[in-house]
Amino acid sequence: MGRVAIVGIGHSKFGKRSDASLRELAFEAYSSALDDAELESPAIDGSVVCSATHYDKQRSPAGVVSEYLGLSPKPTFNVEAACASSAVGLRIAWSLISSRLHDVIAVVGVQKMTELSSGEIQELMGRAGDVMWESPFGTSMPAYYAMYANAHMAKYGTTEEDMALVTVKNRKYGAKNPQAMFQKPITAEEVLSSRPVAKPLKLYDCCANADGAACLIVASSEKAKKITDKPVWVAGLGLASSPMSLAGRRGPLTSFEVTKNAARSAYEMARLNPTDVDVAEVHDSFSITEILNYEDLGFARPGKGTKLLKSKETELGGKIPVNIDGGLISKGHPVGATGASQLTCLVHQLRKEAGDVQVDGAKIGLAQNIGGIGMYCSVAVLRS
């Protein structure tokens, strides 16, 4: 099993990007990643293009994206796992490199969503769930996560005020991230008085649909050492799936088994424990999700996620700073790009380039990315 490193990162501005098409967003992130790695396209021997389907007219986008990046006739791969697409893309790139089929791969997460109406997006998101037994009955993404929120509230006494604190924390850090969609802090009162979406979730408990791209240049150990003196190593990778339908064999909705399974694999591969993690990016598609993730990743015991949050241990200066790039709640969630965006943040941290939000002595970073309503979860552990 060869060692694999991230040697370059790029990130477009996330948000409503009427100025750029899918391929142009991909190029923005890819060209920044090349600059960051001080490489040119001939050094890249393949691409993994990660984009959730149907949001854009372009089917099978790897072909057109690879061409636009100047990478034809090199191999290219479409890899998709709903909201976890580019996190799974890293696993594929890791394998392609570790198996010695490729040496240097560009993982490009890209999504263009904002040309669709919110209603169209909700319908499409539902269809990433089970179209036979669930989405025809009108389930939407916020409705799914609202059920988790209600279950957690009922079992552990979590409150709407607790959830609002996730948004307050993440928007505070989002204000420092020039690539974020929302760069303005928000108060708990504003969250609590925002319009209802799916009880108990309100507008500001939810991340926003966005356009954007993020790119990782991933290389074999031999290549990485030649390319950069600051490689960030992929130490652990975990991936798990889950039954799609909540009505099926999911078990209690107070946690995501899929996260626990993915985390177990990732910690095992990295030979680490949750307490070893210095900085984390977790999937805050909704405020409640971040609280569940604390527990499922082992940062807090079951039911103790809100306590960890309220103790400020997940803020800068705390034991385990989480989403200090603003998270999905500030950055927006261009679904195919989100996994790579999280990893980009960790790379900044582990290279000690995070400026204002640098975690002192950060050596181990963890990114957790949920696909759809928990049918996939990826956990990646990076090490400087």
Next chain:
Amino acid sequence: MGRVAIVGIGHSKFGKRSDASLRELAFEAYSSALDDAELESPAIDGSVVCSATHYDKQRSPAGVVSEYLGLSPKPTFNVEAACASSAVGLRIAWSLISSRLHDVIAVVGVQKMTELSSGEIQELMGRAGDVMWESPFGTSMPAYYAMYANAHMAKYGTTEEDMALVTVKNRKYGAKNPQAMFQKPITAEEVLSSRPVAKPLKLYDCCANADGAACLIVASSEKAKKITDKPVWVAGLGLASSPMSLAGRRGPLTSFEVTKNAARSAYEMARLNPTDVDVAEVHDSFSITEILNYEDLGFARPGKGTKLLKSKETELGGKIPVNIDGGLISKGHPVGATGASQLTCLVHQLRKEAGDVQVDGAKIGLAQNIGGIGMYCSVAVLRS
């Protein structure tokens, strides 16, 4: 670089399968593959689900398919490359195993197309091409390949009668394949008098949209030896991409550069030449494509594909039997399943289980699978 083998194969009936949903088709192929390998689901540690997008309402199908196959909570991957989806799926599985991240992977190619109208399918197929510069102008898949046919006719004097012979040959063998959509031989006169689709291509020059699934159980060398005494080894894998737009930087339409590039990599990895291949499956989406493929794979010199065909060297008993399971022209083309279907045929041959159509002494098999209008091509070389 570990050795990787195919240890089990399964194949559903291809055709209009109103009796089965996407997940049920996947199960049909997967359960036959398990039976073939004499395995049960716990032995499988992940799945690669290959399905071109938009033909079915289900987005991100790996989740629901993996659940239906009884493989949750194991990792699952959506891998897509238009008509070459499950061929690329084999490359991903090879890497996942060769990198030691997984030991035994089920590659499931599956597609459900026939609930859409032919017009809807043509529109979707166009959108696997470039939606910015080409598909809005009305290009359809037959129109694309017709341009190749016209170019080959103009340069090399290939005739409609020559092309008809591809269909006649493939339908002759399709008549012996119980899984094929069309199991009736056809005459050259019937092909030539069938209705025009895109000049010079007529109805019987074209493969048909279909529903179906095919599955490969792929394993590491250590596992393969425990599972079976007839492993079929993956000896070479080539993958290339191409500019999407014909109007772009494709070069002359008398051959597919993308096939030549993929073939070069596959032969190099397998340390073989075209003359070493005993039996081949090539992408006969249209009759003309098979003729181009002979040339691009090195079975015939440029412009000599029709000569090879007319000499009957690509029939059973010839130097290099091609598509003797009937090809896409007989089997139908459920796009996500086609790559795995081709490999299934080769495994039968290399295991000497092909009955009526067994190629004497077959040891090396090659499968070539084009994605879309040549934006991807995969070439795999198998060895008994």
